[in-house]
Amino acid sequence: MAANETTEVATAPKKVFVQRDYTHGTECKYETTYPTQLEGVIARETFTDTVNKINELFERAEELGCPTYTEGCLSCMTGYLLYFCIETKYSKEMKQISLFIQRQNDEIYHPRGVHIVEPMLRGLRCIELVVYPAPNKPI
Amino acid sequence: MSKKRWQVFPGKNRFFCGGRIIMAKQINVFFVTLILLLGVCVLFFVFDCEYLSQKVHWLVPVIAGVLLAFTLLFLFRTSFSDPGILPRATGDEALFNDRGADNNVDLTQSSANFRNPPRTKDVQVNGETVKLKYCFTCKIFRPPRASHCSMCDNCIERFDHHCPWVGNCVGKRNYRYFYLMIVTITILCIYVLAFSIAHIVMLSREKENTLITAMSETPASVIEALIAFFAVWSVLGLAGFHSYLAGTNQTTNEEIKGSWAQRHGEVVRNPYTTNNCCGNFTKILCGPSYTSLLRLREDKNKEKRDMEEVKKKIEKLMFEQQNNSNSQGHWTNSQPHNGIPVDHTDLQTQLPRTPTPS
Numbered sequence A: 001m002a003a004n005e006t007t008e009v010a011t012a013p014k015k016v017f018v019q020r021d022y023t024h025g026t027e028c029k030y031e032t033t034y035p036t037q038l039e040g041v042i043a044r045e046t047f048t049d050t051v052n053k054i055n056e057l058f059e060r061a062e063e064l065g066c067p068t069y070t071e072g073c074l075s076c077m078t079g080y081l082l083y084f085c086i087e088t089k090y091s092k093e094m095k096q097i098s099l100f101i102q103r104q105n106d107e108i109y110h111p112r113g114v115h116i117v118e119p120m121l122r123g124l125r126c127i128e129l130v131v132y133p134a135p136n137k138p139i
Numbered sequence B: 001m002s003k004k005r006w007q008v009f010p011g012k013n014r015f016f017c018g019g020r021i022i023m024a025k026q027i028n029v030f031f032v033t034l035i036l037l038l039g040v041c042v043l044f045f046v047f048d049c050e051y052l053s054q055k056v057h058w059l060v061p062v063i064a065g066v067l068l069a070f071t072l073l074f075l076f077r078t079s080f081s082d083p084g085i086l087p088r089a090t091g092d093e094a095l096f097n098d099r100g101a102d103n104n105v106d107l108t109q110s111s112a113n114f115r116n117p118p119r120t121k122d123v124q125v126n127g128e129t130v131k132l133k134y135c136f137t138c139k140i141f142r143p144p145r146a147s148h149c150s151m152c153d154n155c156i157e158r159f160d161h162h163c164p165w166v167g168n169c170v171g172k173r174n175y176r177y178f179y180l181m182i183v184t185i186t187i188l189c190i191y192v193l194a195f196s197i198a199h200i201v202m203l204s205r206e207k208e209n210t211l212i213t214a215m216s217e218t219p220a221s222v223i224e225a226l227i228a229f230f231a232v233w234s235v236l237g238l239a240g241f242h243s244y245l246a247g248t249n250q251t252t253n254e255e256i257k258g259s260w261a262q263r264h265g266e267v268v269r270n271p272y273t274t275n276n277c278c279g280n281f282t283k284i285l286c287g288p289s290y291t292s293l294l295r296l297r298e299d300k301n302k303e304k305r306d307m308e309e310v311k312k313k314i315e316k317l318m319f320e321q322q323n324n325s326n327s328q329g330h331w332t333n334s335q336p337h338n339g340i341p342v343d344h345t346d347l348q349t350q351l352p353r354t355p356t357p358s
């Protein structure tokens, strides 16, 4: 392979998409199968841990428990004017997910040349992983 | 100043208040709804309420006011909020979906190699097979229950229907407002109908008049009664229909298509229902209030800028790592680099990456 071709391939980051898992309904959940494209970049366990944790956080956000019901009933009784005064539980949890992904990126993924794109930026359809190519050896 | 995302939004929508309000393009019928609703209520407050509060109870106009306020609040919520629009896929995600949503496909190859990528995807939802269709406009495989609204040109999550009366789609994010609006408007309709008729009847009894003379004395009540009478059947029917749908966790779209009916002799069960009417109701009315996925008020270049920053950061990090490993000369597996703990479970993958010649 010619040298200039290698550099051209090296500049374009590879994308890996983790798709939604609908087996348990339409609640937001992502597939935990390890994409082979990440081999040699991110350990299998590291990847599954991250996705499992993201799934767990989404499950907590959509959980049908007392806090969600209370919030739903109260806001309904105020004609949803309450939404102008409080931040909803779901929105708070989304911020937590955002923070978690940021931390994972800073601590684990960025040093290995991978960036996790928040699923909120992709309509929750997928977790996009951008795999930056390793730099060429200096001559 | 650069544009916001709502200013470059690809769907056929209308925005107000700097992207805080989103509606369909066609909103004439919404104004008809508003005029009818407000018109009847204004007539009621002006021509009936004084008489009724004196002769019946002072609470009559108060209750009417509360009902109207709630109806309007729910109506505006339905009309002005994002119904659950799925943002269209862009860039590499669009390319990925367009080529069959398979991570093994090399996106850098030219499109000539992909003549017949799959346009449907089968997934299992609670044991039922659901077909996800590819949306050519949005470049996504539509999630279960999502559908593309041709009026607004958007894919809507848990699409119910496009409602011209509210001037918006009804979907995942505004179905509860829509349902509550229908219920309150039904109560309001019956309330106005009952009290306008009561007004006429009481007037006719009071002065030993005939009904006709009473009606000529208060023509406003007659108009209200007529409008309310014709409206009550449709809203009552709608309230009943949507109560049934909410109780069984179906959407109008699924009901019309007969998605969960018997087909070719085999019964397709609705995989989304909890098989408990009460559970379905609470889930729809008091479940989590999802945030919009559109980020309409965000700067349209913010995402691109952030990605460029990430790219720079990663390039810098990797350059530093490489220098470290070069200066040390001998890189050992167990050595944590840059203070990052090495995951001993999978040592092989923790090695600093070198470009692999293909």
Ligand SMILES: [Zn+2]
Residues within 6 Å of the ligand: B135, B136, B137, B138, B139, B147, B148, B149, B153, B154, B155
């Ligand atoms: Zn679409």
Ligand SMILES: [Zn+2]
Residues within 6 Å of the ligand: B024, B149, B150, B151, B152, B153, B161, B162, B163, B168, B169
């Ligand atoms: Zn629509």
